[in-house]
Amino acid sequence: MKTFKIRELEINPALVLSPMSGVTTSAFRRLIKRNNPGCVGLTVSEFVSVEAITRGVKRTFEMMKFRSEERPYGVQIFGADPKRMADAAQIVEELGVDLVDINCGCPAPKVVKKGGGCELMRNPDLLKEIFTGVRNAIKIPLTMKMRTGWDESSKNFLEVAKLAEDCGVEAITIHGRTRAQSYRGEADWSFFDKVLSSVSIPVCGSGDVVSKESAISKFNSGVSGLYIGRGALSNPFIFSEIIGRSIRKAPEQLLLEYIALLREDFQDSACIGKVKQLASQFAKGTLWRKQVLLEMELSRIEELLQSKEVYVTY
Ligand SMILES: Cc1cc2nc3c(=O)[nH]c(=O)nc-3n(C[C@H](O)[C@H](O)[C@H](O)COP(=O)(O)O)c2cc1C
Structure with missing residues (x-):
């Protein structure tokens, strides 16, 4: 490279x-x-x-x-x-x-x-x-x-x-x-x-x-x-x-990581737009994307994402 x-x-x-x-x-x-x-x-x-x-x-x-x-x-x-x-x-x-x-x-x-x-x-x-x-x-x-x-x-x-x-x-x-x-x-x-x-x-x-x-x-x-x-x-x-070294994760897992990182620096109210921004781009094709985009509370988005099956593929 x-x-x-x-x-x-x-x-x-x-x-x-x-x-x-x-x-x-x-x-x-x-x-x-x-x-x-x-x-x-x-x-x-x-x-x-x-x-x-x-x-x-x-x-x-x-x-x-x-x-x-x-x-x-x-x-x-x-x-x-x-x-x-x-x-x-x-x-x-x-x-x-x-x-x-x-x-x-x-x-x-x-x-x-x-x-x-x-x-x-x-x-x-x-x-x-x-x-x-x-x-x-x-x-x-x-x-x-x-x-x-x-x-x-x-x-x-x-x-x-x-x-x-x-x-x-x-x-x-x-x-x-x-x-x-x-x-x-x-x-x-x-x-x-x-x-x-x-x-x-x-x-x-x-x-x-x-x-x-x-x-x-x-x-x-x-x-x-x-x-x-x-x-x-x-x-x-x-x-x-x-x-050529990708570790792909499910969108819900990545979004949960993102929420945790954002929370280190921002109030929940300031995180929500950023989480939706990533979800709208990266979670295309998932059944839950629309639901995340409609949610008004970060904790609800978190619950929603946690309820999904999380997997990692190498
Ligand atoms: C939402 C958004 C915000 C951006 N903000 C900046 C910025 O603050 N400074 C900058 O130099 N370019 C900014 N850009 C331009 C990008 O750095 C990049 O040059 C441009 O989007 C083209 O590259 P891409 O097709 O990889 O996105 C921004 C682009 C987007 C979409």
Whole structure:
């Protein structure tokens, strides 16, 4: 299996649990790591606002919390103010994480309207200031994640990739869609050769890795590593399946594990949506999925899942 290095940090295997807002909490990251032992090379937090970090918002610090089993682990920050970006990165570094990632790909109106996420790709001068400021503020590796561009007529991933490398960013991830595409259509993986011949830092790809077959075909684009997002929700064993070492469990067993992990960090009322999110994707085809999705209490969902026969297949 492929591996790559971000400075001295070894990403082994070259499979990354992609950041997903509202999904990749510490509980989800641990669920995925525990159920794919040795098969997840890097985990990344949900994106975290630099405004909230620098203002010391308690909930935001809870979002960045991690356990050592999640390592190597990076925190992804978003924002547009260079000073706040640098200050926030420094605070993140002090938490003891392995890397800081800058979000340059979020398409959400509430983020881009304030100049952050994918909007940064339209503002190379500001981006340069941010990359340089953050680079100077921290010692640990710095990475960035972007889309191919704002829309079809402004795909500037090559220019942004070179800018990032020149400013000291040490690895790049590109989600093969524009901001205008949001999550529609198929992700484009055809352009990576252009990026790979233009920069010498690792370049990872993101978008539609949903199976061993798709992982193999996407590695053929020449990328250093694959980021896996929604594929981990629909199949939480995807990392080990790609490597060929899968231990599959019944959905009810995995969901019960997830509930226990979530309860370490959240009140029941905050867990329920996350449990349903995983159930809606991963429990397709079960007789009880609909019942779980209709339940209003976590303890009832737990009872329901416990009443099912649990089995493990190797
Ligand atoms: C619910 C959801 C939340 C996401 N949140 C983030 C985020 O916080 N930061 C980020 O860089 N990408 C985020 N993404 C994008 C994913 O990391 C990934 O690049 C994209 O979904 C394509 O990969 P996939 O097909 O493997 O999901 C999010 C995607 C989804 C579906």
